Each structure stands twice: as structure tokens, then as C-alpha cells.
Amino acid sequence: MSGLTTEPLEPPCRPASAVEILRVFTALALQGFGGVLPVAQRILVERRRWLTSTEFVEMLALAQVLPGPNIVNLALMFGDRHFGVRGALAAMSGLLGVPLVIVVLMAALYSQLASLPAVAGALRGMGAVSAGLVVGTALKLAPSLRGNPLGRTPAAMMLIGAALAVGWLRVPLVWVVLGLGAVSMAIAAWRLPR
Numbered sequence: 684m685s686g687l688t689t690e691p692l693e694p695p696c697r698p699a700s701a702v703e704i705l706r707v708f709t710a711l712a713l714q715g716f717g718g719v720l721p722v723a724q725r726i727l728v729e730r731r732r733w734l735t736s737t738e739f740v741e742m743l744a745l746a747q748v749l750p751g752p753n754i755v756n757l758a759l760m761f762g763d764r765h766f767g768v769r770g771a772l773a774a775m776s777g778l779l780g781v782p783l784v785i786v787v788l789m790a791a792l793y794s795q796l797a798s799l800p801a802v803a804g805a806l807r808g809m810g811a812v813s814a815g816l817v818v819g820t821a822l823k824l825a826p827s828l829r830g831n832p833l834g835r836t837p838a839a840m841m842l843i844g845a846a847l848a849v850g851w852l853r854v855p856l857v858w859v860v861l862g863l864g865a866v867s868m869a870i871a872a873w874r875l876p877r
Contacts, residue, residue: 696732701766701773707731708758708777718813719754719778721820727761734761736827743824748860754778832871841867 698704707726715722720743727734734742746756755775762774796802828838841863848854848863 694732694735694738698731698733698765698770701762701769704762704765704770705773705777708762708774709781710777712778712782715754715782718816721816721823723754723757724820724824736824737830740824740827748864832874833867834870834874837867837870 698707711722711726712719724739728736728739742757742760743753746753746760749756755778758774758778759771762770762772764770766773793802828835831838833841845859845863848859849856
């Protein structure tokens with residue numbers, strides 16, 4: 684035995700109702716300062732066990748290819764999976780409802796305080812926190828790629844290629860997703876058993 688644990692194919696739990704999805708996604712959104720994705724992974728996979736790590740990564744991959752915010756796309760897919768349109772609307776409402784009110788209030792407050800150096804410094808600091816949350820989530824989800832048909836070396840090459848294209852060459856994200864995404868899908872399809 685190598686000590687590696689295998690992940691169950693099906694998550695052990697599921698939401699009881701669309702109202703529970705609404706409540707959980709509202710709480711999730713209110714914890715997501717700097718980005719909701721790390722919080723969504725922790726709550727949906729680790730705490731609630733409504734998704735396995737592999738399912739979360741697969742839904743996130745699809746959510747990133749679709750137009751719109753990744754987390755909203757993921758919420759819509761998750762809600763739809765469990766309660767159809769009602770579940771999708773509950774997840775989206777929970778994710779966007781209360782935060783929308785808070786953002787509108789904060790925008791009004793920011794317009795009054797934007798010229799203060801402390802406010803500008805605080806916002807710059809939040810940028811570093813946001814980047815750290817994204818990197819932390821990526822590291823936490825990396826083990827779920829073990830069984831991916833793309834393979835470790837090509838996946839690492841795609842990661843480096845995407846980072847260089849976006850971060851250094853300033854290639855628009857849509858072209859990176861379409862280009863590297865197409866190459867990744869072609870390699871994975873070629874490696875899948877016939």
C-alpha cells in the first residue's frame with residue numbers, strides 16, 4: 684500500500700433543500716473577502732462534503748471556460764445539479780444578494796474616503812491577500828489532478844505557459860483559455876483509452 688488515499692466517486696452528502704443552498708451560499712459569500720473561490724472549496728468540499736475535490740475541480744474548469752464570473756458559474760451549476768432551476772437561482776441569489784447590498788454601501792462610503800492614504804494602503808494590502816488565497820486554493824486542489832488524463836508534465840507545462848502568457852506577455856485571458864485550453868483538451872483526448 685503506497686499510503687495514497689483514493690477519493691470517493693460520489694460525495695457523501697447532499698443539500699436538503701434549495702433554501703439550504705441559499706443559506707450556505709449567502710454565508711459563503713459573506714466570508715469571501717478577496718475572493719470567494721477558496722471559501723467555496725473549503726465549504727462545499729471539506730465542510731459540507733457536497734462535492735468531492737475532483738468534482739469541484741471539474742466544475743471549476745467548466746466555470747472558467749464559460750463567460751461570466753467563475754464562482755457564479757460554479758454556483759449555478761451546483762444549484763442546478765441538485766434542484767434544477769430553483770437550486771441554481773438559490774445558489775446565485777445567496778452568492779450575490781447580500782454582497783450586492785454591502786458593495787453598494789461600501790462604494791458610497793469609498794467615494795467619501797478614497798483620498799485618505801490609509802484607505803489606499805489597505806486596498807493595496809488586500810491585493811496581496813487575494814493573490815495568496817488564489818495560490819493557496821490552487822495548491823490545495825493540485826492533488827485532485829493526479830488521475831487527470833492530461834498527465835503531470837503536460838499539466839505543469841500548461842500552468843507555466845498560462846502564467847507566462849498572462850503575467851509576462853500580457854496576452855488577453857480569453858486567448859490563453861482558448862489556446863491552451865484547446866491544446867490541453869487535445870492532449871487529454873489523445874491520452875484517453877479508446
